[in-house]
Amino acid sequence: MAEPKKDYLSSLASEIEKKPDSFKEEKVERIVKPKRSLDPKIMIGLAAAVIVALIGVYFLFFAPKIKVENFVGKTTNDVGIWAKENGIDTKNIVMNQVYSMEYDADQIISQNRKEGSKVKKNSTLIFEVSKGADPDEKIDFPDIKNMTLDEINDWISTNKLSKVKVNTVYSETVEKDQVISFDLKSVNENNFTRGTNLTISVSKGPQPAGEVTVEDFVKKEVSSAETWAKSKKIELEIVEVYHDTINTGLVVSQSVESGKTMKQGDTLTLTVSKGKAVKVPQLVGYTKDQLEAWAANKENAVSIVKKEVYSDAPAGSVISQSIKGGSQVDSGTVLELTISLYMPQLQTNSREWYGKDYLALNAWVDDVNYRGASITAGAWDGEECSDEYPTAGQIISYHCMANDGSDLPHGCDRPLPLNAKIGYKKSTGGCTPKVEEPKEVQIGLTPLGSEEAMKNFCDTNKLACSFKYSETTEASKEGTIVVTKNGTAVDPNTKVKAGEALDIEVFYNPNKLNTPEENPDKTDGTQNTNAGNTPSE
Numbered sequence: 001m002a003e004p005k006k007d008y009l010s011s012l013a014s015e016i017e018k019k020p021d022s023f024k025e026e027k028v029e030r031i032v033k034p035k036r037s038l039d040p041k042i043m044i045g046l047a048a049a050v051i052v053a054l055i056g057v058y059f060l061f062f063a064p065k066i067k068v069e070n071f072v073g074k075t076t077n078d079v080g081i082w083a084k085e086n087g088i089d090t091k092n093i094v095m096n097q098v099y100s101m102e103y104d105a106d107q108i109i110s111q112n113r114k115e116g117s118k119v120k121k122n123s124t125l126i127f128e129v130s131k132g133a134d135p136d137e138k139i140d141f142p143d144i145k146n147m148t149l150d151e152i153n154d155w156i157s158t159n160k161l162s163k164v165k166v167n168t169v170y171s172e173t174v175e176k177d178q179v180i181s182f183d184l185k186s187v188n189e190n191n192f193t194r195g196t197n198l199t200i201s202v203s204k205g206p207q208p209a210g211e212v213t214v215e216d217f218v219k220k221e222v223s224s225a226e227t228w229a230k231s232k233k234i235e236l237e238i239v240e241v242y243h244d245t246i247n248t249g250l251v252v253s254q255s256v257e258s259g260k261t262m263k264q265g266d267t268l269t270l271t272v273s274k275g276k277a278v279k280v281p282q283l284v285g286y287t288k289d290q291l292e293a294w295a296a297n298k299e300n301a302v303s304i305v306k307k308e309v310y311s312d313a314p315a316g317s318v319i320s321q322s323i324k325g326g327s328q329v330d331s332g333t334v335l336e337l338t339i340s341l342y343m344p345q346l347q348t349n350s351r352e353w354y355g356k357d358y359l360a361l362n363a364w365v366d367d368v369n370y371r372g373a374s375i376t377a378g379a380w381d382g383e384e385c386s387d388e389y390p391t392a393g394q395i396i397s398y399h400c401m402a403n404d405g406s407d408l409p410h411g412c413d414r415p416l417p418l419n420a421k422i423g424y425k426k427s428t429g430g431c432t433p434k435v436e437e438p439k440e441v442q443i444g445l446t447p448l449g450s451e452e453a454m455k456n457f458c459d460t461n462k463l464a465c466s467f468k469y470s471e472t473t474e475a476s477k478e479g480t481i482v483v484t485k486n487g488t489a490v491d492p493n494t495k496v497k498a499g500e501a502l503d504i505e506v507f508y509n510p511n512k513l514n515t516p517e518e519n520p521d522k523t524d525g526t527q528n529t530n531a532g533n534t535p536s537e
Contacts, residue, residue, distance in 0.1 A: 068125075070115035071108040076129055079108065087121050094126045101160060105132030133160040135195025149177040149202045164198045169235060170265040176205035204265065214268065216258035217251040222272050225251060235267040242277035242328055249273065278302050280335065282325030288316025291337070301331040306339050309372030310418060313340035343415035344368040344375065346400065346422065350413065357393050358426045365422070374419045381425035390430030398424035438462075438497035443483070445492045451506050454481055462498040472507040481506045 066086045071079055076095060083090055103109050112126040113119060139159050144152065149166070156164050174180045180201040187196050212232040217225040222238065229236045246252055255269035256262050278301055283291065294300055313319055322336035323329060346364075347353060353361055358379065365377045386396050400412040403419040412422070447457035451467070458465035472478060482505045483490050496502065 066119050066121065066123075068111075068113040068115060068117045068119055071111055071127065073103070074108050075106050076108070076127070077106075079125075079127060083125075088125070089122070092122060092124050094124065095129045096126065097129050097131045099132065099134040100130035101133050103130035103132075105130055132162070133194055135163075135193065137194050139192055139194055141189040141192040144182050144200060145179050147179060152179070152200060152202070159194065161194055161198070163195055164200065166200045166202055167235065167237065167267070168202050168204045169267060170206060171203040172206055174203035176203055178203050210264040211261045212264055213261050214254070214256045214258055217254050217270060218258075219246060219250050222249055222251055222270060225254075225268075225270055229268060233264040234262065235265065237267050237269040239269060239271050240274045241271055242275065243273040244276050246273040248275035274330065276331075277328035278331055278333065280321070280323045280325065280327050280329060283318045283321050283337065284325070286318045287314065288339075291316075291318060302329065302333050302335045305334055305336045307336065308339045308341050310342065310344050310368060311340045311372060312343060312418070315340055315342035341371065343418060344373050345415050346412045350411075353395050353398055353424075355389050355394050357391075358395050358424060359393065361395065361398075361422065361424065372418070373416075375416065375422065377422040377424065379426050380423040383426045383428050385429055385431040386427040387431050389427040392427060392429045394427040396425045396427050398422060438499065440495040440497045443490060443492055443494050443496065448481060448483060448492060450479070451481060451504075454483070454504055458502065458504075461496065463496060464499065464501040466501065466503050468503065468505045470505055470507050471510050473509055473511065477507045478509045478512075479507065 066088065069082060071082075079093065080090065082088075083093060098109065100107075100109055107130045109128040109130050111128075113123075119125070139161070142155060147155070149168070152166060155161070156166070169180065171180055180203050182198060182200045184192070185197050192198075210233070212234055215228060217228075226236060228234075241252060243252055250273050252271040252273050254271070255267075262268065276299075278299070280300075280302065281294070283294070286294070295304055309319070311319055317340050318337050319340050320338040323333070329335075361377055365375050368375055381397065381399075384396070386394070389396055398412070399422075400408045400416060401421040401423060402408055402417060403421065405421065408416070408420070416422075441461050443457070447454045454465070455467075457463070484503045484505075485494065485496070485500070490502075
């Protein structure tokens with residue numbers, strides 16, 4: 001066996017040698033490179049680097065960078081300086097002013113951003129700012145005549161009485177630090193409030209010896225006079241007045257002329273300018289155009305607050321004002337004006353309220369009454385059913401009357417008197433009962449699974465079902481049913497409603513009737529309910 005194999009191999013080798021080089025067979029070997037797997041430590045390092053980079057981008061470009069300071073106890077000016085330094089638009093800063101006994105006027109009480117939190121330049125910052133103590137709060141008036149200077153100062157400090165001035169003067173009859181007199185101006189002790197002007201004169205004891213030559217303070221800052229008076233032991237009394245030509249804070253006149261002498265401890269009265277006064281005229285009766293022209297004048301620099309009410313005065317005219325006509329006030333003083341809206345108008349077309357809910361009309365009445373009217377409305381015309389307005393509560397009809405109950409000659413078409421009455425009739429619902437449409441139901445899988453389930457479905461939903469029985473010897477078709485509607489086969493997704501007709505064809509095997517055995521389960525999971533029974537026509 002070995003020799004033939006050797007001869008064959010030798011002949012094959014000689015044949016290969018005879019072939020040209022171009023016909024030599026090439027041997028192809030697949031080089032399989034080993035798969036490289038990444039080191040888990042490298043993967044973790046790369047992921048950490050990506051996270052750090054993302055955090056850096058967020059804090060560099062998107063994260064809020066402005067750190068909020070604690071402004072509680074500081075002033076609004078401090079907030080403004082901080083906002084300017086950090087490029088925050090003051091339009092985004094909201095200052096809500098409230099009265100406070102704890103904080104002085106213009107001090108910050110609270111802030112919506114905590115100290116140390118970071119915000120963006122366009123973030124909204126809300127501060128609660130003190131307006132100081134409420135000037136209108138009533139304060140118990142003590143027995144000042146029997147109080148010492150320390151007790152008076154303590155009473156002033158405790159109650160934050162900014163309008164109480166204590167003048168210390170020399171007295172030969174009243175002991176030092178005892179009250180000489182007090183002046184409540186035009187208010188009595190029972191009506192004393194925090195904003196009441198009160199001047200108390202307290203004794204400094206006997207007047208010391210010494211004379212002082214008075215300097216000229218006219219048209220100078222009052223502060224220079226205060227410095228002089230303190231150094232010369234002269235008491236100052238400041239009286240503020242309006243002045244058309246001398247600027248605010250400058251001395252208009254002095255009680256002792258310059259060059260003359262006065263004793264130390266005496267009082268020098270300085271009249272100081274409050275600037276040019278705003279003269280408020282009698283504005284009641286002004287028309288809308290007249291009021292706008294007066295307010296546009298720069299010399300009338302008051303803050304006007306308007307309240308609009310219904311009245312028989314022309315629309316836009318001034319009915320009342322909070323500052324008496326002819327008064328002089330500081331620039332920026334709040335002037336409250338009551339403006340006429342004229343009389344309320346119920347409608348702009350003759351059927352505006354037909355079909356609307358009567359509660360909407362009652363709400364309209366409440367609104368106009370809040371603004372000065374005294375209109376009443378009610379279902380005085382009764383209530384009844386209505387096919388035109390079938391929703392209960394809809395207005396069927398209405399009419400407008402004078403206060404005595406008589407119908408207005410122009411009905412509801414023109415502005416109503418301030419004490420008018422509106423009677424309406426409201427619907428209790430439709431008169432004709434609604435015929436409800438039969439509800440649609442989906443056939444589903446169960447009725448299509450057996451004859452009995454289909455019959456129950458037809459009975460429950462009041463369907464006109466016609467059953468037909470067909471013979472079959474196909475095992476897969478035994479016990480199945482086919483439902484058609486208007487000649488078209490239906491599936492479980494088909495919807496039907498009461499009164500509709502369905503044709504049901506039931507397939508059965510006649511060879512298996514009247515036998516005790518039941519048909520085997522169908523391939524679709526249902527069972528032939530006709531097994532062992534004769535189908536009824």
